[in-house]
Amino acid sequence: MNITIKNGRLVDPRNHVDATTDIFIAAGRIAALGKAPAGFRPEHSIDAKGLVVCPGLVDLSARLREPGFEYKATLESEMHAAVAGGVTSLVCPPDTDPPLDEPGLVEMLKRRAESLNLAHVYPLGALTAGLKGTHLTEMAELVDSGCVAFSQADTPLIDTQMLWRAMQYATTYSYQVWLRPQDSFLARDGIAHDGEVATRLGLSGIPAFAETIALATILTLVRETGTRVHLCRLSSAAGVDMVRRAKAEGLPVSCDVSAHHAHLADTDIGYFDSHCHVVPPFRSQRDRDALRQGLADGTIDAMCSDHAPVDEDAKQLPFGESEVGVTGLELLLALAIKWADEMKLPLSAAIQCVSARPAAILGLDAGHLAVGAAADLCVFDAKAHVRITAAHLRSQGKNTPYIGYELPGRVRHTLVGGRVVFEA
Amino acid sequence: MNTPLPEYPDALPEAEALFEELLRQLKPRVSHAAGMVGIVTGGAWLAERLHAALGLRAPLGVLDASFYRDDFVEKGIKPHTSPSQVPFEVQGREILLVDDILYTGRTVRAAMNELFDYGRPARIDLVVLADRGGRELPIEPVYCGGKVNVPKGAILMLERDPSNAFSLRFSAARRERKAQA
Amino acid sequence: MNNPQLNDRGGLRHLLTIEGLPREILVNILDTARSFVSLSGREVKKVPLLRGKSVFNLFFEPSTRTRTTFEIAAKRLSADVINLNVQSSSQTKGETLLDTIDNLAAMHADMFVVRHSQSGAPHLIARHLTRQNVVNAGDGRHAHPTQGLLDAYTIRHHKKDFSKLSVAIVGDVLHSRVARSLIHVLNILGTPDVRAVGPRTLLPTEIERLGVRVYTDMAAGIRDCDVVVTLRLQNERMQGPLLPSPQEYFKSYGLTPERLALAKKDAIVMHPGPLNRGVEIDSAVADGPQSVILQQVTFGIAVRMAVMAILAGQGKAGAA
Numbered sequence: 001m002n003i004t005i006k007n008g009r010l011v012d013p014r015n016h017v018d019a020t021t022d023i024f025i026a027a028g029r030i031a032a033l034g035k036a037p038a039g040f041r042p043e044h045s046i047d048a049k050g051l052v053v054c055p056g057l058v059d060l061s062a063r064l065r066e067p068g069f070e071y072k073a074t075l076e077s078e079m080h081a082a083v084a085g086g087v088t089s090l091v092c093p094p095d096t097d098p099p100l101d102e103p104g105l106v107e108m109l110k111r112r113a114e115s116l117n118l119a120h121v122y123p124l125g126a127l128t129a130g131l132k133g134t135h136l137t138e139m140a141e142l143v144d145s146g147c148v149a150f151s152q153a154d155t156p157l158i159d160t161q162m163l164w165r166a167m168q169y170a171t172t173y174s175y176q177v178w179l180r181p182q183d184s185f186l187a188r189d190g191i192a193h194d195g196e197v198a199t200r201l202g203l204s205g206i207p208a209f210a211e212t213i214a215l216a217t218i219l220t221l222v223r224e225t226g227t228r229v230h231l232c233r234l235s236s237a238a239g240v241d242m243v244r245r246a247k248a249e250g251l252p253v254s255c256d257v258s259a260h261h262a263h264l265a266d267t268d269i270g271y272f273d274s275h276c277h278v279v280p281p282f283r284s285q286r287d288r289d290a291l292r293q294g295l296a297d298g299t300i301d302a303m304c305s306d307h308a309p310v311d312e313d314a315k316q317l318p319f320g321e322s323e324v325g326v327t328g329l330e331l332l333l334a335l336a337i338k339w340a341d342e343m344k345l346p347l348s349a350a351i352q353c354v355s356a357r358p359a360a361i362l363g364l365d366a367g368h369l370a371v372g373a374a375a376d377l378c379v380f381d382a383k384a385h386v387r388i389t390a391a392h393l394r395s396q397g398k399n400t401p402y403i404g405y406e407l408p409g410r411v412r413h414t415l416v417g418g419r420v421v422f423e424a
Numbered sequence: 425m426n427t428p429l430p431e432y433p434d435a436l437p438e439a440e441a442l443f444e445e446l447l448r449q450l451k452p453r454v455s456h457a458a459g460m461v462g463i464v465t466g467g468a469w470l471a472e473r474l475h476a477a478l479g480l481r482a483p484l485g486v487l488d489a490s491f492y493r494d495d496f497v498e499k500g501i502k503p504h505t506s507p508s509q510v511p512f513e514v515q516g517r518e519i520l521l522v523d524d525i526l527y528t529g530r531t532v533r534a535a536m537n538e539l540f541d542y543g544r545p546a547r548i549d550l551v552v553l554a555d556r557g558g559r560e561l562p563i564e565p566v567y568c569g570g571k572v573n574v575p576k577g578a579i580l581m582l583e584r585d586p587s588n589a590f591s592l593r594f595s596a597a598r599r600e601r602k603a604q605a
Numbered sequence: 606m607n608n609p610q611l612n613d614r615g616g617l618r619h620l621l622t623i624e625g626l627p628r629e630i631l632v633n634i635l636d637t638a639r640s641f642v643s644l645s646g647r648e649v650k651k652v653p654l655l656r657g658k659s660v661f662n663l664f665f666e667p668s669t670r671t672r673t674t675f676e677i678a679a680k681r682l683s684a685d686v687i688n689l690n691v692q693s694s695s696q697t698k699g700e701t702l703l704d705t706i707d708n709l710a711a712m713h714a715d716m717f718v719v720r721h722s723q724s725g726a727p728h729l730i731a732r733h734l735t736r737q738n739v740v741n742a743g744d745g746r747h748a749h750p751t752q753g754l755l756d757a758y759t760i761r762h763h764k765k766d767f768s769k770l771s772v773a774i775v776g777d778v779l780h781s782r783v784a785r786s787l788i789h790v791l792n793i794l795g796t797p798d799v800r801a802v803g804p805r806t807l808l809p810t811e812i813e814r815l816g817v818r819v820y821t822d823m824a825a826g827i828r829d830c831d832v833v834v835t836l837r838l839q840n841e842r843m844q845g846p847l848l849p850s851p852q853e854y855f856k857s858y859g860l861t862p863e864r865l866a867l868a869k870k871d872a873i874v875m876h877p878g879p880l881n882r883g884v885e886i887d888s889a890v891a892d893g894p895q896s897v898i899l900q901q902v903t904f905g906i907a908v909r910m911a912v913m914a915i916l917a918g919q920g921k922a923g924a925a
Binding site: 194195196198199200201202203204205207271272274313316317318319320321 | 609624701703724725729732733745748782785809810815
């Protein structure tokens with residue numbers, strides 16, 4: 001279908017575009033910018049006057065809860081949430097039930113996702129069988145079935161020998177390994193950042209050095225093995241510093257931060273708000289400020305939603321017994337804009353963190369809108385504010401401390417492969 | 425601020441005169457073995473002076489009765505209650521229960537209930553400085569300094585000066601609230 | 606953020622933690638408790654304040670002692686008391702904490718006294734209820750507000766004025782809700798010198814921020830104190846990553862007569878109970894003339910009566 005998007009402000013950070021431009025889409029791709037190609041006849045036209053047109057968002061972590069956790073959310077509900085949030089590509093971690101450690105599971109997930117015809121889904125394969133940390137998975141097979149990298153999700157490897165070997169093995173095939181740095185022993189039984197708030201509330205703490213000690217291990221192994229490692233969900237100021245130095249040293253690492261972590265701190269737990277029960281924990285305001293700064297200076301490459309829909313029953317429990325996670329697909333764009341606003345950065349900075357940069361980590365030709373690129377894009381009203389309510393969220397998970405808050409940016413149209421998949 | 429409002433037609437009687445009258449009634453009839461209990465705060469002040477004047481042998485008791493009030497559910501517990509103290513055996517004793525101004529009778533009811541939790545008295549006589557009428561319970565004083573005519577709803581209070589002399593006053597707080605309404 | 610413990614007129618609606626409560630409310634509880642203490646000398650120890658009200662003692666964590674004191678307190682206020690030990694039996698059947706609460710609320714409960722092993726559980730329950738009052742009888746490591754208040758009552762009884770006191774809290778502060786509540790109540794009542802004394806492993810991160818001075822040396826920690834509060838050391842924590850042995854703990858932090866001699870001559874010794882004799886406290890001290898440990902228990906009933914009476918009196922007015 002030929003589509004014209006007229007009068008919109010195109011913000012495409014990778015191609016350094018921020019201007020009012022008409023966009024012409026044909027055969028699922030950007031056919032032309034500014035001037036219609038010869039003989040172009042639009043079948044559908046979107047008037048984007050006063051709106052922003054940007055590359056579709058690339059989310060580095062969104063749990064779709066299939067297979068295994070359909071009572072929390074379904075692929076269908078979450079894929080609709082994705083496109084409602086302007087997300088056109090997403091990475092799903094392997095912490096399903098069973099975990100994504102066999103080609104059959106990955107193929108089924110890909111097939112189910114493709115049949116919905118909404119956003120693109122890029123699964124991470126389990127680094128070890130069952131995420132148990134003892135046996136390598138068949139990485140080559142898993143890549144053939146569609147995995148883009150390998151990960152332990154939120155169950156870090158305790159056994160450093162196993163981590164070393166897994167990184168060596170992945171490097172054999174030049175596969176990327178995604179790791180969330182956390183020392184399991186130091187994090188044992190912890191539910192909140194080890195600091196004043198946890199002490200006041202009587203919640204057992206996870207010290208910030210649970211992250212840095214694990215980071216030191218990972219970075220040392222990267223230095224030895226040359227493995228391309230993506231560091232997931234940084235949470236501490238000290239962690240940001242270490243990544244900054246590792247990058248300066250030239251180590252092949254990238255990293256991300258969750259959108260909620262770029263805004264919230266342990267103080268937001270307030271009176272035991274279980275919606276702030278997340279992993280890694282929200283840390284101090286100083287840590288949060290360092291994450292925001294790291295994202296601004298490029299130490300942190302990308303902001304992701306770390307989407308984890310949780311049913312309300314699992315949140316209506318005492319803080320320590322409540323299930324971890326926040327819903328995020330529909331807040332990612334808003335929280336990126338809010339971050340850039342508060343950091344006095346241009347809108348393109350926000351968009352870059354959720355499109356071009358995460359696409360680069362994945363090595364995808366996505367997250368930009370040059371002529372010839374796939375027409376995965378998002379049209380949104382940057383001036384409008386949206387009140388986040390349970391009813392407003394399409395995700396089955398309503399679990400975010402932002403319920404009741406107004407956030408900037410209202411998604412109006414989402415296109416995937418030149419097809420309108422969401423309109424509001 | 426201390427002048428009575430014109431809407432109260434009758435001048436308030438002299439509290440000291442009421443006290444003298446009360447003492448005159450009590451003196452010939454009260455046994456030195458009787459126990460005396462005053463209800464905080466005004467009743468306790470009155471009881472202090474009566475107790476001394478009558479030369480009662482048992483030490484003076486004080487009741488707060490806050491925990492027995494029937495308006496607890498509506499009003500809650502008043503801040504800063506004071507402990508009740510009944511420093512003599514109540515069981516089988518004649519008791520003079522003293523309050524300053526008798527109105528609905530509910531405070532006296534609460535105080536009697538509390539008193540019974542200390543034991544079963546042989547008899548309770550109610551002693552009040554002034555009776556302003558308006559009873560909501562079948563309670564009448566045995567000894568009474570005098571009647572006063574006060575409009576319903578007004579708050580009449582006993583005050584005492586540093587020399588322990590009594591006077592009757594309308595509550596200023598009440599007046600302000602009325603003015604707002 | 607609204608304080609979930611207060612109603613819209615600033616009155617006490619729930620007692621969940623001492624932290625954040627205004628001084629007047631704490632003083633009022635202590636003053637009211639004083640009136641209840643005087644009841645214990647009477648023939649009839651009951652008053653009719655909570656007649657017709659149902660108080661549910663909801664203990665998700667076993668505790669005979671605290672439950673009993675709450676039960677006595679409620680009964681002395683003439684309430685009907687229902688004791689429920691929910692050793693997660695119904696919870697394992699798939700019923701959630703809030704299901705349990707809904708069921709009990711439907712039985713016309715007026716007040717819940719809640720103990721739970723998870724910090725914040727009483728907050729969750731209070732947030733869920735519209736009509737009933739919640740009293741926290743201890744949640745995880747977070748708070749034990751009635752214990753904090755009875756400790757404050759005991760200190761006030763003996764020392765009158767908080768503004769000149771040094772109070773040492775000795776032992777396992779890390780796991781202690783008693784310590785946290787006591788630190789808050791002492792600070793709100795204007796105690797200038799509150800100390801936390803113990804080995805580094807038992808002192809939580811940034812405890813100084815709660816308004817205490819930290820001592821790892823026992824002698825320095827209790828020197829010239831007016832009040833020494835020893836905390837209970839749980840059996841399971843005596844050996845492991847936090848401490849090597851109860852013997853070594855006693856050697857360094859046990860309250861012996863020799864150590865107590867470092868405090869002021871008229872210092873009082875308190876303990877939330879139950880005691881581990883020979884671990885955190887020497888019997889000679891626990892049973893000695895400076896010990897007010899049993900008095901704490903007596904005052905505890907009056908303090909709990911005061912809290913329940915004040916809450917019950919606020920409930921109706923709060924809704925109006």
